[in-house]
Structures are given as structure tokens and as C-alpha cells.
Amino acid sequence: MSDLARFSINQMTVKQLSMPELVDACVELGVPGVGLWREPVQSYGLEETAKLIMDTGLTVTTLCRGGFFTAIDPQERSRALTDNRRAIEEAARLGTDTLVLVSGGLPPGSKDLHGARERIADALGELGPYAERHGVRLAIEPLHPMYAADRCVVSTLSQALDLAERFPAEQVGVAVDTYHIWWDDTAPAQIARAGATGRIHTFQLADWTTPLPKGVLDGRGQIGNGAIDMREWKGHVEAAGYTGPIEVELFNEELWARDGREVLAETTARFVEHVIR
């Protein structure tokens, strides 16, 4: 198997590239998979993106992202469900079987983490069967606890699995992303738990570098630049039976300021150096 056989580049890593530039660069560098985001797909056009991807034989490993299920207001909840049904349809059209979910933070003024997590379960109950009918699995992504208030009240794999296991694995599983879980000594056991029921729906990599930037959104480090032992986490998901794509998803102002092709080439080389060999 080639060094890059399981490699997928998440589009956000090189968001300075247009959709055709991204596809061209992947073909040129031998990158077989891409993780796409809804906004650039919609900008380029869903049908146009699907055609572009299919023409080149690239695999769409995930679509990011659905979610944001924690609103209390009924109209807002209804809008979120409608939008997530559309995301499921888009994932199916793009030929990926995985829609990544970022669950949402606390509603303004609320301090009720438990209630917010329950509302996520309610939404999954409505969306799971719809996703399955479209051949799409929902992947709950636990986000690092530093996002618990304003972005995602699901902070650990354990919490994500507590939610996912209420539903069939064909409908709901989890996203394992090193950036969010690397500090957690219980995560390896939770990866095993996820693997045992076929719920590792995607495996993503980013490295942990400090200092964190203001707002802590755009400081995900290039593979090899930070504190995370990528081989160790690859070992955990493989021991749990995961043999699927390995997607590198970096949000990083410094990388975005550089030439996108150069960043993709660098990321590809880092993947081989720090993950595969």
C-alpha cells in the first residue's frame, strides 16, 4: 500500500485554494481523499463540486459539518433540523458516507450543559433515520473542552459515545480528532469502545501547539510541530479496528497566509513522516 493510500486532506487546511485548485493539487500530489466543507461546496455549487470530484476519482472522506443542535427556541431548533437534512443530502450527493457534527455550545445565558446535551440526543433521534436512508452516517465530534461554552458541549469521546450509543451505529458514531482528545488518558479506552461497535466514523489529525491564539479557533498546529504523538493515536484507532481514511484538518492563520499548494505538499510530507513511516 502506498504511503498516501489512507491520506485525506481536509479542505479547511488549505482554504486559500479554490475547489478546482484543491482538486488539481490533490491529483498532482497523489492525495487520494478530501474532506469537504459545506460553505465552499455551496459557493462552487453542489452539482459542480460533485462532478469535479467524480471526474478525478478523488474520494470525499467526510463532509463538515452539521450540528448546532443546542438551541432552546423551537423555531431555531426547527431551522437547525432542516439545515441538517440538507447537509445529509449534500453528503450523499458528494458520495461521502460521513457527515461530521459539531453539536453546538450553550444557548446565550444558559449554564445547563446537561440540558444542552439532551437536546443533541433529541436531534439525533430525528436525523439518524433520515441519514441512514441516504447512506450517510452522522459522526459526533467531541471538541476540546475549551470550546464547551460557545461551540460544542460534547467535550470527550465518552460523552460522544454516550450519545451515539442510543442509536444504531449505521446512523450515529463519532469523529476521533487528535487535537480534541490528546490530553485525555481515558480516550484510548473510549476509542476501543467506539471501535467495538463500529462507531469510529472518521479519524482526523491536527497537532497541539502553543501559545493558543485569541479565540482559540485557528491555532491547530501542522503535524509534527506540536505535543501530540500521531503514531500513538493511529495505533489506538487501528487496534480498535479502524482501517479507514486519515484526514488532516488544520485551522491555522499562518498556514492560510502561505501558498496553498505548498502547504498541501508540506502536509503530505508531514503525514508520511509522522504518521506512516
Add this chain to the structure above:
Amino acid sequence: MSDLARFSINQMTVKQLSMPELVDACVELGVPGVGLWREPVQSYGLEETAKLIMDTGLTVTTLCRGGFFTAIDPQERSRALTDNRRAIEEAARLGTDTLVLVSGGLPPGSKDLHGARERIADALGELGPYAERHGVRLAIEPLHPMYAADRCVVSTLSQALDLAERFPAEQVGVAVDTYHIWWDDTAPAQIARAGATGRIHTFQLADWTTPLPKGVLDGRGQIGNGAIDMREWKGHVEAAGYTGPIEVELFNEELWARDGREVLAETTARFVEHVIR
């Protein structure tokens, strides 16, 4: 019991106040306890501080901080142990029974969280008996997982208790700080675990506000301004048998830019409003 009977102001919250200003403001506002930091104590003088505090009848609830045990280099480790023995002596001289420990991050270039945590255990084994002879208990403070790389590899109460329980409770316990654990749905059970063996050595409050500032050190929110339900966490520690001081420890550039007495008065009022009544 008065509303302020259990209130303690951590010195860092109002670091713009000199030691005599802090003591005066506490006496004036009826604040019975203070948590001190080693650097301002050393600046004012250990003996001078001890005398100032004793003359006013204030209680020193904690001394912050010892720790930084994760170095691999033997000389650096030796220096850390020497410094921590001095911190224990200072705590005893100031009349507090609790030295708060921030354990330290990963050594430069290391990705080995497990090894770093083991080195903390080694240090505790050396320091615990020394602390006990001085009537001082060591309180391992789990810091929020966003500090795992560069400040503290102990990220959860569970990890802190796994370390503490290797030693007698009279030597080593934990610091429960809402800022660091509020997102963790397993923390209430870990507080019960800590209480059952008498290991809740201090209970500290800070609120979670966003966006986090660059470097994420100085964004701890004033009580009531953020996402944390303070009464709920007070309930957890009380259900676990903790009846000791409740210390408010805020690192916040905006608070530091204001008049220190005004901030202390505001913090006292917030404590009554959001914690006691």
C-alpha cells in the same frame, strides 16, 4: 453564619493591591480569608507578611504555588524539589495548611504525557512527608485541558486523584477549581471520591467567559459573568463533606486594570449573590 464566613480572596484576583492594601481592604470589607502567592509574599518579605496577616486576624487559606515537577533533567528536578521544600516552609510560616501545586507541562520536545505524570508522583513521594512534618497538605490542582502541553499535564480531577491516592490524605489531596473542571460530567463523581477520603484541600471559583484571550491565561471571568453554575459546584463539594473556605481566584486583565479595592468589593458582592444566597 455571615454571608462572608467562608469567603477567601485569592491575591491574584487583585494583584494591583500591595500586601498592606490587600489586608486593609479585606478588613474593611469583612473578608475573612486570603489566598497568597509566593512572589508577592517574597517581595513584601515572608516575616513581614506573616506579621501583617497575624496582626489583623485574617486566615491564609492557601499558598500558591508549588509544583512544576515534570522536568527530565536531574539538576532541574533537584532545583524544583528544593524550591518546593521552601514553599512548604513558607506555607507553614504563613499559617496556612494548604500548598497548591501546578504540576508542570511537557518538557520541551517531549510528547510523553504518561511519563510526565509519573515524574509528578515521584516528586510527591519526596515532598509529602516533608509537608506533613510542617503541617502542610499538598493540593494537586488539575488545570483545564487547554494547559496540558505547557503548564499542567494533570487535566482532570480523576487524574489528580489517581496521583493523590498513592499517598496519605494528610500529605496529598486536590484543589477543586470550577474554571478547570466545569465542562467535565465526571467531575461530580470525582469530587465525591475526593471527599470520601478527605482530599478536597481547597475549593476555588472562577467563571468561564469567552472569547478566550491569546495564551488563554488571563481570561478567568468574574463570578456570575460566565457559563458556570457556582451553586451547583458548591453543592457538589458540600455533598462530599467539604465545609472549608471558598476562594475566588481570577486572572483577568480587565479586572487588573481597575481599582483593586473596587474589584474586591465587586467580587465580594458577586460571591454573596452567586454562591451564597
